[in-house]
Amino acid sequence: MVRTRPLKVALLGCGVVGTQVARLMTVHAEDLAARIGAPLELAGIAVRRPDKLREGGFDPALITTDAAALAAREDVDVVVEMIGGIEPARSLITAAFEHGASVVTANKALLAEDGPALYAQAEKYGADLYYEAAVAGAIPLLRPLRESLAGDKVNRVLGIVNGTTNFILDRMESSGAGYGEALQEATALGYAEADPTADVEGFDAAAKAAILAGIAFHTRVRLDDVHREGLTEVSAADIASARRMGCTVKLLAICERAADGRSVTARVHPAMIPLTHPLASVREAYNAVFVEADAAGQLMFYGPGAGGAPTASAVLGDLVAACRNKLAGARGPGESAYTQLPVSPMGEVVTRYHISLDVADKPGVLAQCAMVFADHGVSIDTVRQTGKDGEASLVVVTHRAQDAALSATVESLRTLDTVRGVASIMRVEGE
Amino acid sequence: MVRTRPLKVALLGCGVVGTQVARLMTVHAEDLAARIGAPLELAGIAVRRPDKLREGGFDPALITTDAAALAAREDVDVVVEMIGGIEPARSLITAAFEHGASVVTANKALLAEDGPALYAQAEKYGADLYYEAAVAGAIPLLRPLRESLAGDKVNRVLGIVNGTTNFILDRMESSGAGYGEALQEATALGYAEADPTADVEGFDAAAKAAILAGIAFHTRVRLDDVHREGLTEVSAADIASARRMGCTVKLLAICERAADGRSVTARVHPAMIPLTHPLASVREAYNAVFVEADAAGQLMFYGPGAGGAPTASAVLGDLVAACRNKLAGARGPGESAYTQLPVSPMGEVVTRYHISLDVADKPGVLAQCAMVFADHGVSIDTVRQTGKDGEASLVVVTHRAQDAALSATVESLRTLDTVRGVASIMRVEGE
Numbered sequence: 031m032v033r034t035r036p037l038k039v040a041l042l043g044c045g046v047v048g049t050q051v052a053r054l055m056t057v058h059a060e061d062l063a064a065r066i067g068a069p070l071e072l073a074g075i076a077v078r079r080p081d082k083l084r085e086g087g088f089d090p091a092l093i094t095t096d097a098a099a100l101a102a103r104e105d106v107d108v109v110v111e112m113i114g115g116i117e118p119a120r121s122l123i124t125a126a127f128e129h130g131a132s133v134v135t136a137n138k139a140l141l142a143e144d145g146p147a148l149y150a151q152a153e154k155y156g157a158d159l160y161y162e163a164a165v166a167g168a169i170p171l172l173r174p175l176r177e178s179l180a181g182d183k184v185n186r187v188l189g190i191v192n193g194t195t196n197f198i199l200d201r202m203e204s205s206g207a208g209y210g211e212a213l214q215e216a217t218a219l220g221y222a223e224a225d226p227t228a229d230v231e232g233f234d235a236a237a238k239a240a241i242l243a244g245i246a247f248h249t250r251v252r253l254d255d256v257h258r259e260g261l262t263e264v265s266a267a268d269i270a271s272a273r274r275m276g277c278t279v280k281l282l283a284i285c286e287r288a289a290d291g292r293s294v295t296a297r298v299h300p301a302m303i304p305l306t307h308p309l310a311s312v313r314e315a316y317n318a319v320f321v322e323a324d325a326a327g328q329l330m331f332y333g334p335g336a337g338g339a340p341t342a343s344a345v346l347g348d349l350v351a352a353c354r355n356k357l358a359g360a361r362g363p364g365e366s367a368y369t370q371l372p373v374s375p376m377g378e379v380v381t382r383y384h385i386s387l388d389v390a391d392k393p394g395v396l397a398q399c400a401m402v403f404a405d406h407g408v409s410i411d412t413v414r415q416t417g418k419d420g421e422a423s424l425v426v427v428t429h430r431a432q433d434a435a436l437s438a439t440v441e442s443l444r445t446l447d448t449v450r451g452v453a454s455i456m457r458v459e460g461e
Numbered sequence: 462m463v464r465t466r467p468l469k470v471a472l473l474g475c476g477v478v479g480t481q482v483a484r485l486m487t488v489h490a491e492d493l494a495a496r497i498g499a500p501l502e503l504a505g506i507a508v509r510r511p512d513k514l515r516e517g518g519f520d521p522a523l524i525t526t527d528a529a530a531l532a533a534r535e536d537v538d539v540v541v542e543m544i545g546g547i548e549p550a551r552s553l554i555t556a557a558f559e560h561g562a563s564v565v566t567a568n569k570a571l572l573a574e575d576g577p578a579l580y581a582q583a584e585k586y587g588a589d590l591y592y593e594a595a596v597a598g599a600i601p602l603l604r605p606l607r608e609s610l611a612g613d614k615v616n617r618v619l620g621i622v623n624g625t626t627n628f629i630l631d632r633m634e635s636s637g638a639g640y641g642e643a644l645q646e647a648t649a650l651g652y653a654e655a656d657p658t659a660d661v662e663g664f665d666a667a668a669k670a671a672i673l674a675g676i677a678f679h680t681r682v683r684l685d686d687v688h689r690e691g692l693t694e695v696s697a698a699d700i701a702s703a704r705r706m707g708c709t710v711k712l713l714a715i716c717e718r719a720a721d722g723r724s725v726t727a728r729v730h731p732a733m734i735p736l737t738h739p740l741a742s743v744r745e746a747y748n749a750v751f752v753e754a755d756a757a758g759q760l761m762f763y764g765p766g767a768g769g770a771p772t773a774s775a776v777l778g779d780l781v782a783a784c785r786n787k788l789a790g791a792r793g794p795g796e797s798a799y800t801q802l803p804v805s806p807m808g809e810v811v812t813r814y815h816i817s818l819d820v821a822d823k824p825g826v827l828a829q830c831a832m833v834f835a836d837h838g839v840s841i842d843t844v845r846q847t848g849k850d851g852e853a854s855l856v857v858v859t860h861r862a863q864d865a866a867l868s869a870t871v872e873s874l875r876t877l878d879t880v881r882g883v884a885s886i887m888r889v890e891g892e
Contacts (some may be wrong), residue, residue, distance in 0.1 A: 346612020
């Protein structure tokens, strides 16, 4: 069944993931040939530093610094883009499509910024665009959403899609460490990069949320449409407070269809979730994503969200799919954005707040605060009041309300004489 | 983008799942048309009892009792087989292929018995055979295994794939009820059928294990190759004993590649798993499947394993895939059994035993028992000895050993004068 002419693969970028892609192509060569129906051949590997030592088990003669020439080779069937970032990745992918190659990438930043244009190019040149590895690493998530759930209506995607921040929060939870200390540990262990901004400020998770929301709701969601809050403001006190409520704190990516079905929202922020929720037990740098659909109900996908070999596993799965399509003269599913649902701003999201206030320890404070909630139409679920020596704290958990009303409530509370400060605000999700 | 000629779908069987398939095709008609690129049209619904009231929202004129004629209609593009069992399902599927239709089914019994023949027919007639709903209901599991992990090497699949038995074990765990009482509750709530044999004796899970092992290891595994033990022998005492070890009892389907890579095993039996294992927290009738792969690491898929709407969601996903392929003149992945790995018998499986013995309460019993383990080359992990009034019990947990050596050890223990009985034997998994 295995035909003779091999399918040629160009690998652009040979960092942590690219090296593993090359390695897996080598060690699983026979299996890949049997599964695809033709052998794979590495046509070349484009790198910036050709003298760097690499452990992919591949022929060093394949190394080139001319990524543009490699991406544009007429004999290449699939280009695997593992460079990341906007440029030169975008131009190289474009060149690949123009020369008839299909593209496999893990480039979440580019997809969140320019996904529709890439899809249009793939469509124009009859090529495939696959990017399972862009969201949640090794976890099969985009293919299930695009294909397995293609006959269902997805209403919500709720997930831990950034391993670095989950590692930090897990350490804060288990050791009582503050954010700074936990970040240091994550850096020392290689879970956080030297500049952790993309992770801890939520940019990485926001790009993934944009991709997930677009696929889940068959519409277009841009990175700018995603409300984003990082975890740098999360304190050990927040986590202790969550624990007292039977909750833990996670940085969540949440994509929702509005109740009336006419718009969608996408957001990334820290939130308290009940310890009984399956996402609460996702430890260390693991990822997990909950998907709620009309007919299927609640599904969860769990696994390693990053790392060279796990991410390469997802890339190879896409590579096999692109190669099978090449042989069959077929294409995988393209962009599906027919619903054209608008993305609503954060103010319209319905959520709950956990608010911790430092207040004067005197009679009437609770009544005064409760009035502020009522004035904004926000209903209170629970209140816990503690105090001694003239200092007191008031912890309020609201019922569900629009985020705009909740944040306006907090602003009004700040103006009260009896409220000395807002110690923490955090949304409560997963119920 | 939506072309005019609709794709015609024949629905064979209109029970709990079939009704939901018809309903979803109706309520999601516009979305399905947009996602497929052509509208779907129900060509007919074959039932045994045409006078039965059904709530699918479809035209009653579609109902027919002549399944054979419907399956063989030349104008039908996809046949959805929701009858179950071996015949007439097999003949109807064959007729569908012969007349050029692709087939979507949830028929695990037929696939476990005759999967290769069905695949060969699909191949011969250039049609698709999809059956995501046959294993773990709504959970996207077969598509991820067949496609997302197509570039990886799966070593182990470990899952809860039968909702009825998980519900029973969960009730035994949470209420302390015995097996009979928990089964009664499951029946009363509709989780168990009037004749629960297929579920409680593990036949249903064994068929799923055969399907999973075949796909995961790219080989053929027949139902007869699967070692099967049901949960009817699990007692409240077993569950209490598991709890003392920090474990819970689950009915697991386990498919493994041997350490030397030259054979595979597939089995279904109750086992103790640590409470810290993600499968331990799978409650009620939910399903969850762990997949361990070389590069991807540990993945878990979780969701509803049964029920009309969840199962129909999986069927619809397959229907969309089959229809997209029809339009593109392409085919989805066929059978992949190129490794031809043999299936080893249960005796060669490496596992651990938890053995609870009723023994005489006198000195030397432990030494005598320990000698029996040593004689069989089985190493002991922990021993707990309790006793009073001349009666004593000895609970032994072994290290990993071949199942044949472990069961031979138990047989030898039974022959000791000082061993009054073997109170329970259970394997320990998930570590």
